[in-house]
Amino acid sequence: MGNDSTEGLVKVSVLAERSGVPAATIKHYVREGLLPEPVRTSRNMAYYDPGLVDRIQRIKELQRTRFLPLKVIKQVLDESELDNQDETVAATIARVIEQTAPAEERTKAQLLESGVVESQLSMLRRLGLVHPVEGRPEETYAGDDLEMLRVLGAARKAGLDERMLPVDILGEYAQQLARLVELELRLFREGVVPNASAEQLPSLTEAATTLSEKLVLLIEPLVRRLPDLRVALVDVSATALDLATRTLGRFPGLGVTGHQATYEDGLRRVAHGRSGDDTMMVAFLGSNIGNLDPSAARTFLGTLRSALRAGDRLVLGADLVKPEAELVLAYDDPLGVTAAFNKNLLGRLNRELGANFDLDQFAHRAVWNATASRVEMHLESLCAQTVSIPGADYRVRFAQGESIWTESSYKYETEEIAALAAAGGFTRRDQWVEPESRFAVTAFDAT
Structure with missing residues (x-):
């Protein structure tokens, strides 16, 4: 190679061939901190340690078999050298998830900057739907509360302004x-x-x-x-x-x-x-x-x-099963709240896997499938488009009208x-049904 700093190193194309992982995905791993920065000899030329092949393949394996986000995989790999024993891998993953699960937090100021409306946040607190983390000098949110607030902020930025989703409507929903x-x-x-x-x-x-x-x-x-x-x-x-x-x-x-x-x-x-x-x-x-x-x-x-x-x-x-119009309305509400939560799946793919979904080019659809007795939620592509998901080593083409089936809710x-x-x-012991709302609670004995 002629340059001592690159002696023994390889180009990303060689690393991709040896690991079986595309070059774009390897570069994404570098950006996410899972792999060390390469040695750069110019703006468009970089060399990598060939010993990274094993680590790259482990990352892909943990994604494929354990469905872990990259930030968890990074800590798992950084914390210990995993062997091939399932118990060792599972124990390490469980420990890392337990350590990292509550780590992400956002202050009230950060949430307001992201699109959350202060009156909306105050209403959610009064309703007991979100709770600040205790012991913080500033009002701070984490976990599921943070995820819900993120979705609401994204809905605001996507065009659901206060006239379309007023605070008093949140109270009605609650x-x-x-x-x-x-x-x-x-x-x-x-x-x-x-x-x-x-x-x-x-x-x-x-x-x-x-x-x-x-x-x-x-x-x-x-x-x-x-x-x-x-x-x-x-x-x-x-x-x-x-x-x-x-x-x-x-x-x-x-x-x-x-x-x-x-x-x-x-x-x-x-x-x-x-x-x-x-x-x-x-x-x-x-x-x-x-x-x-x-x-x-x-x-x-x-x-x-x-x-x-x-x-x-x-x-x-x-x-329980209800009239079709009632079920569809429950999963495709006129205010678009369910649609915002459904589209957030694409937002998470963008944030966590580096995807490039344009949320404005997908529409929420709710469909009652009477044969299967389920409500299906879809995200329908509004145009012919191609989306890349580097973190999953995936590229998908959508035809206009083609949909992503995101979720199902079965009724009985x-x-x-x-x-x-x-x-x-189990053997049924007793069952109680609310006839108007069509909901059942059933007690069973283990036999």
């Missing part, structure tokens, strides 16, 4: 949400809680549940009825776990443990840690089961059942809920 939460809680209190007696469930000690503002209302009647109750919280968000744990601190003597994990992994931890003949009740509410297709839902429920003992109980909330009939759980190893 009230409607509160009504739905109260509906599910009422079904839970009227149907499930009376059966959680010392005679019927002599050693009910743990309830694993998704986290939300309904947590205290859900737990309170059980605490009154079961003085030895212990609660295990499962969520992927460290911020949500911390908030929920502090919230439940109002109940003296209530044992609370948090598990930052997926539902399946968290439940396995809870079940493994229980003592003696303790009985466990798993509450999977909020119609989260509708986010899974029927095959995945059966697998999920089977996984839950494998962590339980005969006599344990599952309480499942599910949204009451008998279908029982059949779904039966396939996973």
